Amino acid sequence: MIHQYTLNGCNIVLDVHSGSIHVMDAPTYEAVRLLDGGKTPGEAGAELLQKFADSGITAAQVQESLDEIEDLRRAGKLFSEETYADRAMDLKKRNTVIKALCLLVAHTCNLNCSYCFAAQGNFRGQHGLMSFETGKRALDFLVEHSGMRRNLEVDFFGGEPLMNFAVCRDLVAYARSIEKEKKKNFRFTLTTNGVGITDEVIEWANRECYNVVLSLDGRKEVHDRFRKDLAGHGSYDRIVPKFQEFVRRRGEKGYYMRGTFTHFNTDFTKDIFHMADDLGFTELSMEPVVADPDSPSALTPEDLPVLFDQYEILAKDMLRREREGKPITFYHYMLDLSHGPCIYKRISGCGSGTEYLAVTASGDLYPCHQFVNDPEYRMGDIWKGIVRTDLRDEFKLCNVYSRPACADCWAKLYCAGGCTANAYHASGDIHGTYETGCEIFKKRIECALMMKVAQALEQQAGFAAES
Amino acid sequence: MKHIVTLDTRDMAKSAVNGGCGECQTSCQSACKTSCGVANQPCENKEAE
Numbered sequence: 147m148i149h150q151y152t153l154n155g156c157n158i159v160l161d162v163h164s165g166s167i168h169v170m171d172a173p174t175y176e177a178v179r180l181l182d183g184g185k186t187p188g189e190a191g192a193e194l195l196q197k198f199a200d201s202g203i204t205a206a207q208v209q210e211s212l213d214e215i216e217d218l219r220r221a222g223k224l225f226s227e228e229t230y231a232d233r234a235m236d237l238k239k240r241n242t243v244i245k246a247l248c249l250l251v252a253h254t255c256n257l258n259c260s261y262c263f264a265a266q267g268n269f270r271g272q273h274g275l276m277s278f279e280t281g282k283r284a285l286d287f288l289v290e291h292s293g294m295r296r297n298l299e300v301d302f303f304g305g306e307p308l309m310n311f312a313v314c315r316d317l318v319a320y321a322r323s324i325e326k327e328k329k330k331n332f333r334f335t336l337t338t339n340g341v342g343i344t345d346e347v348i349e350w351a352n353r354e355c356y357n358v359v360l361s362l363d364g365r366k367e368v369h370d371r372f373r374k375d376l377a378g379h380g381s382y383d384r385i386v387p388k389f390q391e392f393v394r395r396r397g398e399k400g401y402y403m404r405g406t407f408t409h410f411n412t413d414f415t416k417d418i419f420h421m422a423d424d425l426g427f428t429e430l431s432m433e434p435v436v437a438d439p440d441s442p443s444a445l446t447p448e449d450l451p452v453l454f455d456q457y458e459i460l461a462k463d464m465l466r467r468e469r470e471g472k473p474i475t476f477y478h479y480m481l482d483l484s485h486g487p488c489i490y491k492r493i494s495g496c497g498s499g500t501e502y503l504a505v506t507a508s509g510d511l512y513p514c515h516q517f518v519n520d521p522e523y524r525m526g527d528i529w530k531g532i533v534r535t536d537l538r539d540e541f542k543l544c545n546v547y548s549r550p551a552c553a554d555c556w557a558k559l560y561c562a563g564g565c566t567a568n569a570y571h572a573s574g575d576i577h578g579t580y581e582t583g584c585e586i587f588k589k590r591i592e593c594a595l596m597m598k599v600a601q602a603l604e605q606q607a608g609f610a611a612e613s
Numbered sequence: 614m615k616h617i618v619t620l621d622t623r624d625m626a627k628s629a630v631n632g633g634c635g636e637c638q639t640s641c642q643s644a645c646k647t648s649c650g651v652a653n654q655p656c657e658n659k660e661a662e
Contacts, residue, residue: 164622164624164625164626165622165623165624165625166619166620167619167620167622168617168618168620169617169618169620170616170617171617173616174616210615210616211616214614214615214616214617217614218617218619222626229626229629230625230629233629243635245635245639246638246639263647295635295636296636297636297638297657299639333638406647433646434647434648436647478650480653481652482653482655482656483621483622483623484621484622484623485623485655485656485659486653486654486656487637487651487652487654487655488623488625488628488629488631488632488633488656488658489625489626489628489629489632490628490632490633490635491632491633491637491651491654491656492625492651496639496641496651497639497641498641501635501639502639502641514641516647559625560650560651561650561651561652562650562651564648565641565647568647568648583648587650590650591650591652598620599618599620602618602620603618606618
């Protein structure tokens with residue numbers, strides 16, 4: 147399977163199953179299209195001579211194109227075959243270990259964001275804070291079920307985790323006290339709305355947290371539309387200086403400014419550029435809202451062309467910034483083509499319900515934070531362990547090959563089948579798909595690949611100019 | 614090649630042989646929390662091809 151598209155003047159061909167990425171001149175790109183459509187090389191060559199006659203193409207040039215295509219095919223880099231489906235089915239038999247927990251340390255929040263998928267922090271249940279003893283047991287549970295896995299991830303999440311900061315701090319101290327003996331390396335992350343940031347939090351997080359995710363939606367009017375405090379006041383003015391101080395003192399350690407865009411700000415690049423140009427942040431993430439389709443903030447099919455334009459604007463602008471020596475990072479455009487994920491990662495799905503679990507403040511286990519308080523998806527608790535092994539087994543096989551809609555999708559090895567929770571909420575089935583999310587994902591990957599192609603071509607041109 | 618530039622990408626077939634250590638980050642645990650992608654997850658195994 148291949149996927150070919152032209153973006154920013156680049157004729158790009160992705161060979162799906164080998165992961166190879168090619169950029170071609172126009173006749174060669176057209177030849178690939180013809181061959182993929184079932185033409186023989188002879189038929190394709192004849193059509194190319196006709197189609198590109200005005201540009202003076204010669205039979206020898208056409209043959210060169212066809213020969214290069216054939217070389218790539220023989221090398222397994224073009225029109226490569228699908229050979230991974232059997233491995234995906236074997237994943238059900240594998241012994242999984244747990245390597246990541248999302249700790250919902252606070253089922254409460256000091257903001258009242260109406261678009262919150264966690265229902266303003268309480269996950270449609272009781273408000274509550276995780277006790278140290280529960281959190282400690284969760285960490286022990288993780289260690290006990292992590293097998294030989296060394297790197298363990300724990301995200302302090304909520305609600306707003308800083309409403310239970312003392313427990314976060316004490317849990318990290320506990321983890322550090324056992325990780326050497328247990329031969330583990332805990333990587334903590336913190337996702338916060340910023341209201342509770344203090345000097346102590348900054349000092350702690352910058353020492354202990356591998357990554358911090360700071361929630362900011364962009365322009366003041368956009369941010370304050372949803373991210374209000376309990377009295378109804380926007381939080382922008384209160385949190386931005388704290389975030390700036392946090393990031394300034396963070397040095398080289400990882401962080402993301404993480405925004406949400408909705409139907410009300412489909413021009414979300416303005417929010418990204420505001421965070422970059424006006425506020426000085428460089429590590430940026432902007433996510434489509436997760437909302438009931440009936441919600442006024444929900445994205446609509448009519449929004450998609452607008453969003454696609456926005457993603458292109460962002461990609462082109464990021465290339466410009468890079469050329470000018472002032473790059474920014476956009477989470478969804480980060481691709482490591484030469485040392486990115488192996489095929490097992492690409493076909494095994496997001497890991498929810500198997501490698502990754504959410505732990506509520508009272509110690510219940512769910513497949514991920516987006517399933518919390520759905521009684522059908524309560525898997526067990528941190529004391530008794532997973533009792534719904536049927537659910538675990540179902541999630542274990544929930545991957546790109548278990549979703550019928552993914553079979554013919556060119557992007558399947560980039561998303562691994564997508565977000566199970568989004569699929570469930572959109573289709574009622576964890577093996578379904580969330581079509582709007584898929585369209586957005588595919589556009590982002592097209593833009594990210596285009597950036598890689600553009601960077602490679604610029605580098606090549608640079609080498610040519612130097613030699 | 615004169616007509617095609619091929620980017621340097623990880624060979625998926627080879628990664629089926631030497632991949633799968635599982636030390637990489639969980640997909641959802643980084644910045645998004647509401648969508649899944651694996652392509653931007655770096656491989657933790659520096660030796661693997």
